[in-house]
Amino acid sequence: xxxxxxxxxxxxxxxxxxxxxxxxxxxxxxxxxxxxxxxxxxxxxxxxxxxxxxxxxxxxxxxxxxxxxxxxxxxxxxxxxxxxxxxxxxxxxxxxxxxxxxxxxxxxxxxxxxxxxxxxxxxxxxxxxxxxxxxxxxxxxxxxxxxxxxxxxxxxxxxxxxxxxxxxxxxxxxxxxxxxxxxxxxxxxxxxxxxxxxxxxxxxxxxxxxxxxxxxxxxxxxxxxxxxxxxxxxxxxxxxxxxxxxxxxxxxxxxxxxxxxxxxxxxxxxxxxxxxxxxxxxxxxxxxxxxxxxxxxxxxxxxxxxxxxxxxxxxxxxxxxxxxxxxxxxxxxxxxxxxxxxxxxxxxxxxxxxxxxxxxxxxxxxxxxxxxxxxxxxxxxxxxxxxxxxxxxxxxxxxxxxxxxxxxxxxxxxxxxxxxxxxxxxxxxxxxxxxxxxxxxxxxxxxxxxxxxxxxxxxxxxxxxxxxxxxxxxxxxxxxxxxxxxxxxxxxxxxxxxxxxxxxxxxxxxxxxxxxxxxxxxxxxxxxxxxxxxxxxxxxxxxxxxxxxxxxxxxxxxxxxxxxxxxxxxxxxxxxxxxx
Amino acid sequence: xxxxxxxxxxxxxxxxxxxxxxxxxxxxxxxxxxxxxxxxxxxxxxxxxxxxxxxxxxxxxxxxxxxxxxxxxxxxxxxxxxxxxxxxxxxxxxxxxxxxxxxxxxxxxxxxxxxxxxxxxxxxxxxxxxxxxxxxxxxxxxxxxxxxxxxxxxxxxxxxxxxxxxxxxxxxxxxxxxxxxxxxxxxxxxxxxxxxxxxxxxxxxxxxxxxxxxxxxxxxxxxxxxxxxxxxxxxxxxxxxxxxxxxxxxxxxxxx
Numbered sequence: 001x002x003x004x005x006x007x008x009x010x011x012x013x014x015x016x017x018x019x020x021x022x023x024x025x026x027x028x029x030x031x032x033x034x035x036x037x038x039x040x041x042x043x044x045x046x047x048x049x050x051x052x053x054x055x056x057x058x059x060x061x062x063x064x065x066x067x068x069x070x071x072x073x074x075x076x077x078x079x080x081x082x083x084x085x086x087x088x089x090x091x092x093x094x095x096x097x098x099x100x101x102x103x104x105x106x107x108x109x110x111x112x113x114x115x116x117x118x119x120x121x122x123x124x125x126x127x128x129x130x131x132x133x134x135x136x137x138x139x140x141x142x143x144x145x146x147x148x149x150x151x152x153x154x155x156x157x158x159x160x161x162x163x164x165x166x167x168x169x170x171x172x173x174x175x176x177x178x179x180x181x182x183x184x185x186x187x188x189x190x191x192x193x194x195x196x197x198x199x200x201x202x203x204x205x206x207x208x209x210x211x212x213x214x215x216x217x218x219x220x221x222x223x224x225x226x227x228x229x230x231x232x233x234x235x236x237x238x239x240x241x242x243x244x245x246x247x248x249x250x251x252x253x254x255x256x257x258x259x260x261x262x263x264x265x266x267x268x269x270x271x272x273x274x275x276x277x278x279x280x281x282x283x284x285x286x287x288x289x290x291x292x293x294x295x296x297x298x299x300x301x302x303x304x305x306x307x308x309x310x311x312x313x314x315x316x317x318x319x320x321x322x323x324x325x326x327x328x329x330x331x332x333x334x335x336x337x338x339x340x341x342x343x344x345x346x347x348x349x350x351x352x353x354x355x356x357x358x359x360x361x362x363x364x365x366x367x368x369x370x371x372x373x374x375x376x377x378x379x380x381x382x383x384x385x386x387x388x389x390x391x392x393x394x395x396x397x398x399x400x401x402x403x404x405x406x407x408x409x410x411x412x413x414x415x416x417x418x419x420x421x422x423x424x425x426x427x428x429x430x431x432x433x434x435x436x437x438x439x440x441x442x443x444x445x446x447x448x449x450x451x452x453x454x455x456x457x458x459x460x461x462x463x464x465x466x467x468x469x470x471x472x473x474x475x476x477x478x479x480x481x482x483x484x485x486x487x488x489x490x491x492x493x494x495x496x497x498x499x500x501x502x503x504x505x506x507x508x509x510x511x512x513x514x515x516x517x518x519x520x521x522x523x524x525x526x527x528x529x530x531x532x533x534x535x536x537x538x539x540x541x542x543x544x545x546x547x548x549x550x551x552x553x554x555x556x557x558x559x560x561x562x563x564x565x566x567x568x569x570x571x572x573x574x575x576x577x578x579x580x
Numbered sequence: 581x582x583x584x585x586x587x588x589x590x591x592x593x594x595x596x597x598x599x600x601x602x603x604x605x606x607x608x609x610x611x612x613x614x615x616x617x618x619x620x621x622x623x624x625x626x627x628x629x630x631x632x633x634x635x636x637x638x639x640x641x642x643x644x645x646x647x648x649x650x651x652x653x654x655x656x657x658x659x660x661x662x663x664x665x666x667x668x669x670x671x672x673x674x675x676x677x678x679x680x681x682x683x684x685x686x687x688x689x690x691x692x693x694x695x696x697x698x699x700x701x702x703x704x705x706x707x708x709x710x711x712x713x714x715x716x717x718x719x720x721x722x723x724x725x726x727x728x729x730x731x732x733x734x735x736x737x738x739x740x741x742x743x744x745x746x747x748x749x750x751x752x753x754x755x756x757x758x759x760x761x762x763x764x765x766x767x768x769x770x771x772x773x774x775x776x777x778x779x780x781x782x783x784x785x786x787x788x789x790x791x792x793x794x795x796x797x798x799x800x801x802x803x804x805x806x807x808x809x810x811x812x813x814x815x816x817x818x819x820x821x822x823x824x825x826x827x828x829x830x831x832x833x834x835x836x
Binding site for chain 1: 665
């Protein structure tokens with residue numbers, strides 16, 4: 001049975017509630033905060049899981065109303081969509097913007113409920129095989145059962161190949177370089193991500209077992225080879241994790257980190273073709289926007305977004321969500337459809353890119369300082385995105401705010417990684433904790449944090465090795481590092497050059513971190529650092545793709561290769577650039 | 581380009597010729613009509629933009645702004661509210677003043693959603709504000725103290741707010757609940773948090789194009805009395821109708 005059916009305005013006032021008491025507002029609040037405000041649902045009606053309850057919702061864009069039905073998840077009520085549509089139609093007749101109580105609607109609703117149930121029963125009888133309720137097993141449920149899940153398996157395959165070119169030249173021990181593996185078959189499930197973020201225990205990934213076997217073989221072969229080569233690696237053998245002393249190097253005046261400068265951005269581009277739009281709109285004063293009217297404009301917008309390198313699936317979903325929010329709305333006078341759509345799209349992108357929580361790292365560092373613990377930041381990402389470089393930039397910025405920083409060299413894999421960090425540490429004159437190569441990064445990190453606590457350092461920046469998102473053993477190692485050390489911030493470094501692969505990278509990273517963690521409350525990616533931003537002039541779509549997929553805010557933008565080239569994301573300028 | 585210049589010159593010549601042909605009185609009348617219209621428009625626009633009469637209800641999500649909005653307008657919170665996705669914007673006469681027989685000027689109140697992702701909406705509304713009511717949840721204060729202080733800090737350091745000396749009322753809502761904190765406690769905690777924020781935000785102050793303004797006196801711990809605009813604290817409860825403090829604030833700053 002339906003537990004609750006709420007009708008409320010977009011401004012937040014409840015107009016009618018089935019239970020009459022408004023007691024069940026909390027799942028709806030959670031739905032609004034996490035779902036509706038993040039432009040995730042692909043259609044107007046959607047279906048979301050929230051622990052024990054399932055919620056269906058529908059919009060009436062013309063009147064600015066939202067209809068939400070709440071029921072127990074185990075009862076798979078199939079008539080709810082139908083009922084919501086009927087309720088929407090009926091309520092639109094009764095609705096008056098001045099009225100705030102609709103007691104008479106209760107009877108109407110009961111009637112509609114019975115009718116909807118009857119219709120669903122009839123449909124049941126017609127079908128030969130009864131509609132089996134989906135087994136309550138760990139099969140991921142798609143976010144909207146109306147949506148035909150696209151097959152990003154193809155996308156994944158292509159991206160796998162392109163990734164080979166881009167990855168670092170890690171010869172010998174390179175895992176999975178040979179096969180662009182098909183991604184776990186099935187839809188690109190935003191639903192999974194959504195659930196992950198609510199910290200429900202998701203299922204284990206049964207795929208990629210082959211990947212494991214390949215890895216082991218590759219490793220064994222290599223060990224045999226090494227013995228026969230002359231010693232070419234003259235890196236200093238490092239003994240026991242002592243903190244190296246500051247070598248007195250003249251610290252050149254580097255200038256100021258650009259994180260703290262503000263940028264002022266004017267308004268976005270005005271609608272083009274003023275004359276043509278004026279004449280169009282004088283003709284269409286009070287029309288209601290229909291689906292077919294939106295299609296051409298939305299297609300043009302989608303193409304424009306894709307030329308700005310927004311991932312195709314993201315652009316598609318965004319356009320659908322904007323269409324759903326505009327369908328049925330009345331066109332204002334003197335506005336054309338294209339300007340309305342543009343405004344709605346701009347608002348949607350602005351909403352996605354605006355961080356959902358505070359990203360003031362300095363404040364969190366001070367809070368940790370009061371508790372006499374160092375603030376630990378872990379940088380993760382695939383190969384070659386710029387983790388070490390951007391880590392040094394962040395260290396520089398923190399130093400400018402008079403905080404003491406320690407670096408932890410937990411990239412014990414890539415040749416030269418430890419030396420690279422050592423050089424940065426020497427130039428910035430900060431301590432670095434290193435244990436050389438071939439050590440367990442989780443253990444190195446743990447010892448680094450202990451050392452930092454002992455020396456009363458404010459921040460610990462942990463550098464990790466780059467790893468492909470579908471490499472199971474490496475992801476497991478990363479998950480172990482994060483769970484053992486429980487850092488305060490997990491930053492995913494993604495490069496702005498990446499296109500569709502950003503979606504895959506982030507999804508897989510989050511999924512693996514959740515799947516392979518030993519503790520129930522898995523830590524996921526908390527923030528994104530967008531690197532190599534200076535190499536893309538206006539193809540800034542990667543920012544939008546990454547934020548949309550992971551829900552994590554962009555904390556920093558790396559825009560160059562020197563210490564001062566670190567900025568904060570200017571949301572307005574990105575929105576303008578995307579829609580130019 | 582030259583062609584256009586030549587064309588423009590010929591048009592100017594033609595216009596001059598045409599003007600010379602008209603009788604002089606008509607020209608004087610036409611010019612006078614144009615001048616008077618322009619004068620009228622200027623005076624009307626001056627009068628309109630002299631005093632904004634918008635009160636902005638802001639605060640974190642779940643603080644009780646929408647409830648407060650409907651209390652002010654209709655005297656009751658109806659059947660409850662959910663998280664707002666859009667702003668509530670209305671011009672009305674305060675419900676408690678509707679019984680007054682004399683002519684009462686309506687107030688324009690905007691209830692801005694508190695969700696972090698809808699923050700840009702606040703930036704749109706603030707320039708037109710005559711007063712800001714910052715609604716704080718007195719019952720659930722400690723867990724959201726940092727976020728509330730950050731929000732309040734953002735409001736207090738906006739250039740438009742400081743320049744126009746927009747008064748701010750910190751309204752501690754939900755004081756009808758037993759576990760609600762007192763307004764003095766909330767005031768002190770907010771001052772402490774803003775003090776911390778001040779240090780972390782303005783450590784490097786050579787930001788040239790900045791929308792932020794320095795708060796308070798450097799060297800001393802922050803106090804609301806150091807703000808250039810007036811900041812007052814009051815308490816009440818939106819759901820029970822105890823909103824007299826807000827109404828007084830509104831009447832004080834929007835001429836009735």
